[in-house]
Amino acid sequence: MCGIAAVHDPSGRLDPTPVGMLDALTHRGPDERDHRRVGACAWLGHTRLSIVDLDGGGQPLGGPDGWTLVCNGEIYNHAELRAELGEHEFGTRSDSEAALVLLRRRGPAALGGLRGMWALCAAAPDGGFLAARDPLGIKPLYWAEVGGARYFASELRALPVAVQAAAEAFPPGCCWTPERGLVRFAEAVPVRTESPDWSQLPGEVAEKATREVLIDSVRGHLMSDVEVGVFLSGGLDSSIVAAIAAAERAEDGGRLRTFAVGTEGSPDLIAARAAARHLGTEHHEMVFDAEQALAAVDEVVASVESFDASLIRSAIPNWFLARLASEHVKVVLTGEGADELFAGYGHYHGSSAGDLDAELRRALGDLHGLNLQRCDRVTMAHGLEARVPFLDAEVIAHAMSLPAGCKELDDGFEKAHLRRAFAGWLPEELLWRRKLQFGTGSGAQETLAPKLESLATAAELDAADAPVRTREELAYYRAFRRALPRVRPEAVLTRFATA
Missing domain, CATH: 3.40.50.620 (HUPs)
Incomplete structure (x- = not known):
């Protein structure tokens, strides 16, 4: 469990880096904090409450192709996803890394395969960016758009004061990318395909x-x-x-x-x-x-x-x-x-x-x-x-x-x-x-x-x-x-x- 914050600004005006957003999320992750600028357009921040992979599960998590992720929550089927996607794709025991590998391998449409509670943001050096939230919204995520830049955070208080008036809850079961905008990938109530009468x-x-x-x-x-x-x-x-x-x-x-x-x-x-x-x-x-x-x-x-x-x-x-x-x-x-x-x-x-x-x-x-x-x-x-x-x-x-x-x-x-x-x-x-x-x-x-x-x-x-x-x-x-x-x-x- 953690606090996450992110900024996507296609203009590249990320100076100074918005590290101050993490100060308001320390209570969510008192064990560690880290942040990373990804390419010219994105910044990802994370405060960690260490639950799984205590020594090696720090975030942001990075992949070999430059995709980087911050995730708040738990992926309960991460062991099954590791077996399915291939253990060689993983560098840690963190359950959150299953979300990163799934996104890299299969894209946003595969997010419905994550069993758990989560909100995440991911970015790539070439400008790629994604934000998403679990189908029920068990884990919080807020966002605001001001001047072409989009801000994301686990709690409203972490958003810069100047953008709080534009803030709203990020909708559950949806993901956002600069290319496609807001897209629904899952409903709150999943359908069981084989159910007895x-x-x-x-x-x-x-x-x-x-x-x-x-x-x-x-x-x-x-x-x-x-x-x-x-x-x-x-x-x-x-x-x-x-x-x-x-x-x-x-x-x-x-x-x-x-x-x-x-x-x-x-x-x-x-x-x-x-x-x-x-x-x-x-x-x-x-x-x-x-x-x-x-x-x-x-x-x-x-x-x-x-x-x-x-x-x-x-x-x-x-x-x-x-x-x-x-x-x-x-x-x-x-x-x-x-x-x-x-x-x-x-x-x-x-x-x-x-x-x-x-x-x-x-x-x-x-x-x-x-x-x-x-x-x-x-x-x-x-x-x-x-x-x-x-x-x-x-x-x-x-x-x-x-x-x-x-x-x-x-x-x-x-x-x-x-x-x-x-x-x-x-x-x-x-x-x-x-x-x-x-x-x-x-x-x-x-x-x-x-x-x-x-x-x-x-x-x-x-x-x-x-x-x-x-x-x-x-x-x-x-x-x-x-x-x-x-x-x-x-x-x-x-x-x-x-x-």
Whole structure:
């Protein structure tokens, strides 16, 4: 996991070299930093959090033909790509080098063959340049065009102040080259070409397939040369991830580390303790109060680079959680994405089969500006990498091949199919625990919202020249403006893009 920055300027006016962009990304990669000018038109910069190939995986990565790459993320199928492309093409054990070799050998159209989470920029001495982002936008990338030059960075704050007003999110599943402009290479929801007609098979068959594809994904997401932990809220999704990861660690003779936060007596803390006891993990927790949460608001808003109330409210406990985990591990797995795959939110239900499928696809496509943005930023603020096994391409393809009947409420419980798939892996009271959103379950909403509401009056909300909906959101907006005064609200709120 890293921070990347790049500039492509066909005029060649890259003097002075924009090294200052990396200063704003040090938190994303505290272990190393490097940069390189490539030809007359491009500059690539990188800050590194060392996870795979600790000694030899520094970036920018160069190829024998001069193509050079910086990549933020993880390529989970890099071993398979090495075998397919030929080990002689590689000079390191870095998973990111698989992206470079794939691009050199097969071009941008092959990017859909990368299984993982990533954003990258690559350049060649002859002026060739490419920027691309994974199909879901799990990893962030922003860009801006000013005076014919294009700027790219993992976070808005890393873009030069003079270009921030032109910044916007780089679209997931797309690549950009000077020759062809913006081209889509993959959709958020991949199509599984060979999928059974689940409606004609016993429910146990589909449940077994769901269990197996998730086990395979978690196993792949444990790829690392450093220890991997799990964010454990005590909810269904994180508990399933922890159960699989704990079993994998036990097979290797190790013990999984899990992490939880909340206010005193909050439901998530209590449930997480029970899950950790059952799984035998080395469990760590932190209890925060209203004063600590309020004191963190400015830093959280600056890190997340948004002012959406639901996003920031859940980001605050996540920020404390990431800080706690970073004291023990460099990588964590999370349960993000399960609700969008298996219809975990109440508003999904009551829809027809076709409407539900369309709504879940829309939700998956919006994740890059919502939960995934929060997940990436609060973890990287503390030099911690977060991985999302529910959002592996194979898991998505499988889950979206299931009929709507697998995702309907069962006796009032959402995600009943997923619960049944992991029967026996967790105690019944945890397996069938009713869903609470993280901001609620951690106690953050009840603790923080009244205090934030008091920071703005109803009259101030009515008079606000800002796209805010509540007094709480106005408080977040003010913090956002303090951190990023030139960034347009449209660049950071998904609700503008989908309105």
